[in-house]
Amino acid sequence: MPIATVNPANGETLKTYEAMDEEELERRLRLAEATFRTYRTTAFADRARLLNRAADLLDEDRAEIARVMTTEMGKPVRQARAEAAKCAKAMRWYAEHAPELLADERPAESDVKDSGASHALVRYRPLGPVLAVMPWNFPLWQVVRFAAPALMAGNVGLLKHASNVPQTALYLEDLFHRAGFSEGCFQTLLIGSGAVDEILRDERIKAATLTGSEPAGRAVASTAGQMVKKTVLELGGSDPFVVMPSADVDRAAEVAVTARVQNNGQSCIAAKRFIVHSDVYDRFTERFTEGMKALKVGDPLDEETQVGPLASEQGRADLEELVDDARRGGATVLCGGERPDGPGWYYPPTVLAGLGREMRIHREEAFGPVATLYRAADLDEAVLIANDSPFGLSSNVWTREAAEVDRFVRDLEAGGVYVNGMTASHPAFPFGGVKRSGYGRELSGHGIREFCNITTVWHGA
Template sequence: MPIATVNPATGETLRTFRAQGPDEVEQCLAEAAATFADYRTTGFAERSALLLAAADLLEADNEDIARTMTTEMGKPLAAARAEAAKCVKAMRWYAAHAASLLADEHPAESDVRDSGADSVLVRYRPLGVVLAVMPWNFPLWQVVRFAAPALMAGNTGLLKHASNVPQTALYLGDLFHRAGFPRGCFQTLLIGSDGVERVLRDPRVAAATLTGSEPAGRAVAAVAGDEVKKTVLELGGSDPFVVLPSADVARAVKTAVTARVQNNGQSCIASKRFIVHTDVYDEFAAGFTAAMSALTVGDPTDEATDVGPLATEQGRADLEELVEDAVRHGAAVLCGGGRPQGLDAGWFHEPTVLADVTASMRIDQEEAFGPVATLYRVGSLEEAIERANHTPFGLSSSVWTASDEEVDACVRDIQAGGVFVNGMTASHPALPFGGVKRSGYGRELSGHGIREFCNATTVWRAGA
């Protein structure tokens, strides 16, 4: 894939970029390693001041970077502004909390004595240069939620961003430099996917984090495993949205629409499979279908637009194949199902609801990365949980009920990294984020995330 800005609303190539050659990549690697040697010794107060400066710059740049994101990957402008604001919030949260999250830990005195030591502590030390391989769907947030904790922990970062968001990628590298971070602290690599393995195998790179597709995650994990390097992977998702009889159905419907079409439906944690108890199925299906049908699809720079284009032409083709396969095998199209009329220039797809989905359809097991929802009717809580777990993914889930017993059962039995009760899945700096099964491993955000790229060092000391 060429490194280029292609407007998904028009299909027009706006800018192309030359990939960095081996000498340029080597210079970035050398700078990252050399900078780490000094930066790791800085204190939390100094790092916090730098990150707060970056947050202030990003806040001032909100409108400009929002328009860049919308131009490059098609999210509605309001959503792009919100994404930039969320990044500012995360930066300020880590600037305020990193010192306490990484404070020395002291075992109980009885355990210290039992170990034969006079004193014991656990100290978190940074690993080194971390390679971040990031996707286009949240081109700012995905990077910042890695960069903020990694930099606060004392690591340095190299960003290999998706090839269709090069201007956002270059902005990020420049942002941290403008904020005063040493030049090698955070750098953008303009390289294709075929250049990732060489960087990851470089002995100066200590670890890697990837958010993206399952094939991309397998490729990075294989190389990192061969090199025995730490990785964190946040991969695909086909999150269940479970509605049980005691739920507030009207509220569930309203949230379900947002949960499915956020970011034009291109979100790993978007609810994709709507599993509804038969007692409230008809009410939910009617309301959900009507609300999905009422969404405005169009120019993402228009403030009235609810759903913009898919980010790539291939992405729309992949989504169309899933819908066509489902219909061919008997799925009922309750609304949408294809390309909207009058929007032929860009890569648009109608908000779509499919019912009567069965295991014979690819969409039953594969991730639909776009504004397409599948509906399932179930007859019991047990059947709902079984259906929720009936995919290879396990990123998050949303459960709607007024019953504490049902909540307990879902938390116990749903195979996912999160269970959001009477609300849609969302990420927050203070909450651990990540999945199980083929949705990946490791955690981002919160204290769990900042410690992923740290060496938990045991310091055992006896008297001289």
């Protein structure tokens, strides 16, 4: 895949870049290693000052970088501005909370005495240069939710961003440099995916994080395993959205539309499988389908657009194949399902019902504005359908019954359970999944500690 900005609204190639050569990559790896030796000793207050400055600059740049993101990958520009604001918020959150999240931990005095020590503690120390392999769908947020905690922990980062968002990738490097971080603290590597393996094998890289496809995650995890390096993986998702009879069905249907089509439906944590109790299935289906039909699809730079184009021509083709396979298998298309005429990689909001387990869309992630509807006879069947997926990123449940909430929290196989609301990441809460959605956690204290050396310090009596 060429490293280029291709406008998904019309297919026009706007800017192309040459991949960095081996000499430049070597220079950047040396710089990262050298910078870490000194940056690791900086005080939290100094790191926080730099990160807060980066947040201020990002706020100033919000309108400009939002247009860049929209032009590179097609998200509605209002959502792009919101993404930039969210990134600034996360930077400030980590700047404020990192000292307490990484503070020394003191074991119970009785355990210290029992170990024969006069005193003991647990300290969090940075690992070193971390390689981040990031996707195009949230081109700022995916990077910042790694970079903010990593930098506050004293690590340095090297970013291999998706090849279709090079301008956003270069902006991020420039942002941290303008904020005052040393050049080696955060560097963008303009390279193809084929170069990742060799970089990950380099002894100067101490860990890696990847958000992306399952095949990409397997490749990075395999190499990291051979090299005995820590990894965090956030892969695909096919999140269930369960609606029970006690729910506010109209509100659930309204939120369901947003949950499905946020970011043009290209979000790992977007609700994708809508599992509705038989008692409210018809009502929910009617409201939900009406809401999907009413969405405004169009130019993502138009302030009124709610759904823009998919990020790539191949992404649209993959989505079409899933819908066509379901249609051939007997699924009912309640709305959408046909590629529109005209330029750009648009696909209409689509609702499918009558799904079967043999259909590809039942077990594969639909990365676009396509929703699948399932009817459940009771809570037990709802849980079975929800868990009948290779993925386990997050989940949404709508009910007013406390006992049902307890059951879903106990039994749903997912990294999150959102009750009477849609999944959304926040810097204070851990984010990640189970099963083939990956492992490890981002955000919160759990996320900042993923790339720390958890060190036991023991003093004899």
